[in-house]
Amino acid sequence: MAGDLLDNRGRGHAEWGWPSIHPEGRKFGLAAVGVSLIFLLLFDWEIVGWPLLLLSLGVFAFFRDPERVVPQGQDFIVSPADGLITQIGQVAPPVELQGLDPQDGIGLGSEPVTRISIFLSVFDVHINRAPVGGTVRRVVYIPGKFTNADLDKASEENERQHVLIERSDGTVLAFTQIAGLVTRRIVPFIKPGDILAAGQRVGLIRFGSRVDVYLPQGTDPKVLLGQRVIAGETILAEIGRQGLIEGVSQ
Incomplete structure (x- = not known):
């Protein structure tokens, strides 16, 4: 239940x-x-x-x-999507998330942060979930192209939707839903002002897509390239925890 x-x-x-x-x-x-x-x-x-x-x-x-069992750690960042980790790197946040909106004055800033990209094939569950609990401060939809979501340029060219969440301690985290090659709609379940629990359903993307997660400063990922993750269950990172990890593909 x-x-x-x-x-x-x-x-x-x-x-x-x-x-x-x-x-x-x-x-x-x-x-x-x-x-x-x-x-x-x-x-x-x-x-x-x-x-x-x-x-x-x-x-x-x-x-x-499907139902998911969400880990109940205070500082856990859980995966917002099922899929494959295809990119991990330092990038500047999208301008829509940098804090240019005078209505909330909250953003990620312009300094590079760690971005984790999760690719969803048509065989993955496409219900997306909140990576952390908090208040939705911004939801920005941007029309665009429908190129292969696995390409790096998809973050800037494809149809996408940015979501900015502020935790009760003031920590800000964001993720982006990106339309893929055959995707034709991003369906949101949330709006600015909504209060979310970690792992709560926040939307879906139809027919193959990608989700980018932007970690807070001073936070390193706990997942690796090529790893499969499960929305609402896999821990991507722990806020404020640093340290590189390694894995062996078998």
């Missing part, structure tokens, strides 16, 4: 279950089922109907929305 407190002392209740389908995806799945049934029942075109029926199952699977 959602909201159960699970820990390493056996408290709580956990069981496997089919993940729910997010309402945003039900209309697409039902439409695909409807079209496939028309070809199968009305036209008897099995060569078209059966592939469309299989495609409809894929659509439902794409919009699956």
Whole structure:
């Protein structure tokens, strides 16, 4: 059940279950089922109907929305997306996140920070979650292109949405949802002023995409290039903790 407190002392209740389908995806799945049934029942075109029926199952699977167990550490930054870590590096934050908006006066500044890029394939869960708990200070949507989200230039050219969150201690963190090659819409669930818990659902990106996370100054990542992460569960970093880590691909 959602909201159960699970820990390493056996408290709580956990069981496997089919993940729910997010309402945003039900209309697409039902439409695909409807079209496939028309070809199968009305036209008897099995060569078209059966592939469309299989495609409809894929659509439902794409919009699956599984429950996640969020680590409850005060300074944990959890992954906002399922996917593959494809880039880790020092970059200047996007201008939309640097603090140029006079309405809130809050931003990341112009100094380089560590950016972690997570690439989502069409097989990944596309529900995005809040990396930290806090107040949403800024949501900025920018129209753009639909190039391969795995390319570095996607952060500046593709359709994208920036989200800036301020924690109760004043620490500011941001992430960016980036549309991919076949993505055609970023769907937000939040707005400025909303108060979030870490791991709370904040939006989704349709059909392949990328999410960039901008860590606060003085914070090093606890993940590596090539590592797969799970939204709301994998710890990307711990605020204020530094130190390089290494891993071996096997």
